[in-house]
Amino acid sequence: MKGKREQLLSELRSKGITDERILQAFLQIPRHFFLDKAFGDWAYKDVAFPIDADQTISQPYTVAVQTSLLEVKKGDKILEIGTGSGFQACVLAFLGAKVYTIERQESLYHKTSKLLQDIGFGHVRTLFGDGYQGAPRFAPFDKILVTAGATDIPVNLLEQLAPGGIMVIPVGDEYVQDMLQVFKKADGTVETKSHGEFRFVPFLPGTSNQDVKNTTKKSGNSNSDQNTGNKIMLE
Numbered sequence: 001m002k003g004k005r006e007q008l009l010s011e012l013r014s015k016g017i018t019d020e021r022i023l024q025a026f027l028q029i030p031r032h033f034f035l036d037k038a039f040g041d042w043a044y045k046d047v048a049f050p051i052d053a054d055q056t057i058s059q060p061y062t063v064a065v066q067t068s069l070l071e072v073k074k075g076d077k078i079l080e081i082g083t084g085s086g087f088q089a090c091v092l093a094f095l096g097a098k099v100y101t102i103e104r105q106e107s108l109y110h111k112t113s114k115l116l117q118d119i120g121f122g123h124v125r126t127l128f129g130d131g132y133q134g135a136p137r138f139a140p141f142d143k144i145l146v147t148a149g150a151t152d153i154p155v156n157l158l159e160q161l162a163p164g165g166i167m168v169i170p171v172g173d174e175y176v177q178d179m180l181q182v183f184k185k186a187d188g189t190v191e192t193k194s195h196g197e198f199r200f201v202p203f204l205p206g207t208s209n210q211d212v213k214n215t216t217k218k219s220g221n222s223n224s225d226q227n228t229g230n231k232i233m234l235e
């Protein structure tokens with residue numbers, strides 16, 4: 001298994017990931033636990049992969065990019081929107097952050113909460129709810145990471161970001177999003193930097209319990225080629 005992980009590391013290095021702490025996370029965290037057993041072979045390839053509830057585990061390269069843009073420091077309090085498989089949350093925890101992560105799909109929330117307990121990441125705090133609301137009970141956060149494609153920067157999340165904090169959020173339409181690094185200055189003003197195009201599953205309002213109302217509206221797109229965390233290859 002180590003051979004495959006080393007291979008993934010050299011692939012990430014060749015794509016420009018240089019932070020050794022992040023590379024160590026990919027070496028140490030058993031990514032095959034985050035995919036269904038039958039697909040374990042895919043765990044160390046640099047691709048996004050389907051998980052439960054029509055969602056995906058992000059491509060390793062995307063996880064590495066989002067993590068480096070967060071500029072994680074030991075002890076940072078980080079809110080992640082979109083727990084999904086839980087892998088990204090573990091990378092942040094591996095770097096010494098205190099992680100809160102929210103998932104809107106109830107089944108995924110239960111499955112991933114249990115997995116994190118089982119593999120020694122029980123200190124990651126999993127929450128079931130609508131990420132648009134953030135987690136006001138635990139705010140402010142030093143960093144906020146959104147792992148679903150948003151159409152704009154949610155005001156609630158900006159409010160829950162501490163002055164001096166960083167939010168990383170892909171913003172665009174349903175097909176392609178721009179990876180934004182949002183800096184909230186000490187005086188509360190905001191500056192954004194753009195880091196290229198990615199494609200994520202959509203940042204949806206509400207929780208899965210409310211989806212019956214939404215399915216008719218959304219079903220036209222739900223099986224489209226939205227493929228979480230796949231960097232769009234322009235070449």
Ligand code: SAH
Pocket residue numbers: 055056057058081082083084085086087088089102103104105108129130131132147148201202203204205206228
């Ligand atoms: N970070 C994940 C990637 C998950 S894909 C990983 O490492 O595997 C994006 C996730 O965002 C999906 O699980 C989706 O259900 C979730 N999501 C979408 N909209 C949301 C919202 N409003 N609140 C919380 N989670 C949301």
